[in-house]
Amino acid sequence: MLQDETPYLKAIFDYIEKKPVRFHYPGHKGNLISLDLTEIPQTDNLFIPEGPLLKAQELSADAFGADYSYFLVNGSTQGIHSAFLSSFKDGDKVLVPFFSHRSIIEGIILTGVKPVFIGEEIDRWGIPQNVRLEGLDRCDNGVKGIVITNPNYFGLTPELKEIVEYAHNRDMIVIVDEAHGAHLHFNKRLPSSGLDAGADIVIQSMHKMGISLTQGAIIHLKGERIDKNILWENVLLLSTTSPSTIILGSIDLCRRELAVNGERILDNLLSEIEKLGYKIKNTGFSLYEKPDMDRTKLTLYDLDGDRLSERLWEDFRIQTEMSSGTYCLFILSLLDSERTLNTLFNALKKIEPLPARNFIPPPGYELVRSPKIAYFSLKEKIKLTSAVGRISGEIITRYPPGVPVVIPGTLITPEIKDYLLLMGRDYVSVTLD
Ligand SMILES: Cc1ncc(COP(=O)(O)O)c(C=O)c1O
Structure with missing residues (x-):
């Protein structure tokens, strides 16, 4: 398919270029932001897409390697909830990593499944490790599926291909929370994406590692295990009936950028990250590194990350993604470059990090009720x-x-x-x- 096109975004621009007199919602009539439209014949309808939106979703499926892709305007959260509702019933046993995002816990609440927690480790810096195949030993025949995160916030990836194979051999459904991994499919130097590993449903935030507006996400479906009509119904069940045309348009744009330029941009970015990592380590910082990790997430550890983050903001107006008493995490995306990475390095050079504070591990919990x-x-x-x-x-x-x-x-x-x-x-x- 021709990935150069952005059919949905084009439909919006075509409409506003005609300078129409708008007797339709939204009430600001385009005065606030002209691209903010509603579902009119020219811009298609999220509930029954048959024009430019359908085409945009088909292009997405083609670009990411899915059978079907649906756009979401309430983030990966909406996708994860929809995936749970489409895959599991009250009382089903489902394997989930202990350190899962709250949207997965919400999926458990919405469906009434019985979570079987995979006890991954958390290291002494407070960084949750990702799931290994051997961690699935609590998986007995009664388990209906697994919901796994790829990669986690820090870029650590599970043994995805092995886990998918293991799960499918037991007829389990595999859902991948790929909120932080929309870019993975587009460069071989990155770890495998959920779809490439053969997962059934994969949910990606386009607003994180893609370049869409906040809230933009996609849910992808592959194979026969999940009924696409049921998934679609659940996506709609959890959607506003007034989706933002700006968010939808930005997802379309993000898909084009990843499909057309992603490989080249990511190649450059990964090379720049490698250079930066080398320089950072030579300056005395500890850079968090694990095999097969997504290196677009850069974590400095064994230091007081909160203090480092404050200094970066106060003295250099650099804002980090998150920090703690033991680490500081920087997120790099398609829009970072040698220039932004140099800005970061030049600031880091001038900072003497303070020693890490003591990490107090969370106590863990026991479920005594569903x-x-x-x-x-x-x-x-x-x-x-x-x-x-x-x-x-x-x-x-x-x-x-x-x-x-x-x-x-x-x-x-x-x-x-x-x-x-x-x-x-x-x-x-x-x-x-
Ligand atoms: C691992 C993980 N999954 C899911 C989500 C939810 O994504 P969204 O904010 O797009 O709803 C997040 C958000 O931070 C996340 O970190």
Whole structure:
């Protein structure tokens, strides 16, 4: 297919170029932003795409290696929820990494599945390690599927091909949360994408490693395990009926950029990152490196990352993605270049990092009730100091590194109470019965 085109974006521009008198929503009538339209015949309809939007979605499927692709305007979160609703039923057992994003926990709540947590490690710097095949030993015949993250926030990747093969041999559905990996398919120097590894559903945030506007994402489907009509219905169930034409147009643009220029841009970027990594290490910083990792996520560790982040902002107006007392994470995308990487290096050269603070690992949790039942129970908000022995009715995650400290159904232990107090929480929502 001709990946040069952006049929959806073109339809929007064609419309506004005609300078129409708009007797349709949105009420700002184009005065705020002219590209912000509604679903009129000229711009197609997300609920029944049959013109430029359908074409744009077909181009996406072709570019990323899927059978079908659907655009999302509520981020990967919407895709992950839709994937759960399309794959699992109440009571199904599903394998999920312990350090999963909250949207996966929400999928568990929405569907009522029984999570079987894969106990990945978290290292002494607080960086969650990704899932290895051997970590699936708790997977018995009754497991319906696995929801795996590729890569994680720090660029670490699971043993994806092996895990997909293992899961499919047991007739399990494989869903890949690829919120941070929209670029993976477009350069061989990067780890494998979920679709290339043969996963059934893959969800990608175009606004993270692509270049779409915030909230832009795509859900991809491959193979016969999931009914495409059911997936589509669930995508719509969780969608606004007034999707932003600007977000949809930016997804179209992002797909073209990745498909047409992605390989070349990523080649340059990866070479620049390699050079930067070398220079950074020579300056005395520790750069987080693991085999088969996505190096567009750059983590400096074994230092006070919060302090480094503050210095970068205060003295150089450089803003990092996230930091802690032990690391500092920089996200690089298609739009970074030798220039931006040099700016970062020139700033780092002038900073003497402070020693890392002590990382306190999260206490872990035990589920004593189904997350769905606990979430939908009658609940009360109580002071944490009197919450020990009660069952959480809410998800509490810590950013960084996005670790779920409790989810609905968790028994609140003294260790969890202390950890939440340390996080600055005073109250927690607990079940009443
Ligand atoms: C691993 C992971 N999955 C899913 C999401 C949700 O993505 P979105 O913000 O596009 O909804 C995030 C967001 O940070 C994430 O880090």
